[in-house]
Amino acid sequence: MMTLSAVLQFPPPDAARSEAWLREKLAYYSDAWDLAQDLANGITDIVVIDTRAAEQYQAAHIPGAISFPHRTMSAETLAALDGSKVYVTYCDGIGCNGSTKGAWKLASAGLRVKELIGGLDFWLRDRHPVAQGEEAGSWPQQDLQACGC
Template sequence: MTTLDAAPRQADAAAIAHFAAKLRYETDPSDVDAALRSGRPGFVLVDTRGAAAWAQGRIPGAVHLPTRDIPDRAGRVLDPAVPVVTYCWGPGCNGSTRAALQLATMGYRVQEMIGGFEYWAREGLPVESDDGPATRPADPLTAPVALPACDC
């Protein structure tokens, strides 16, 4: 049962704050792709998965920084002045959330890419692996197959 009533209401400050915070700290594959394609994304994309996952497939241009390595390597591979976007496997994995939390406690400005690598690939966006680049067809359950973006 929902806690929302059907009557029209004034602007709900708590709801506005909640959704504004989500957009401040989360992004999605379509928006990340558009930013990367612009050539000036304004962030560094960080793949927080382990070596086997990285070898299997990753987002082109991502920096490989597994969550467990953040305390030792972040200062060497990330510029504190450049915002970070983290991703992991997908919605069933909270690795990118843990990585984002670690980076935030270290003073980095960070967002998490919701959907992770799974939804990046399922939306038909380019991936690369140790075998080279690839693009999979968009999954019609996650993205419109006739458009280059989610159009939302």
């Protein structure tokens, strides 16, 4: 009796289609290591937005992130943002869609946006620094360890 492969039950596309789809997927997301590397290197083309409630932001947030709860985003509030930047949204983690709602609102306003995969949960899992309080804070002087992925 021949065993059928669960993985190959739906065969993968050819390499060119896979490459195009995966490049497209990467255009929408950032992971914690890539974002931490850019923040550590002082990349100014990105702005990190914490889409959670202000209380959650004050308890812990990514250093340098601005608090902009998705529930307060509107055409009027988004008009103040710089259209030349790329915005990276995050919320608590994969069980929260606040970053998706925020990213959708930013994109609807004509802004370029990516979501942080896994939100603050994955950020903390990777042992990146956090800031507390109402101020955005800044990236601490430290060397990033190499990512295992």
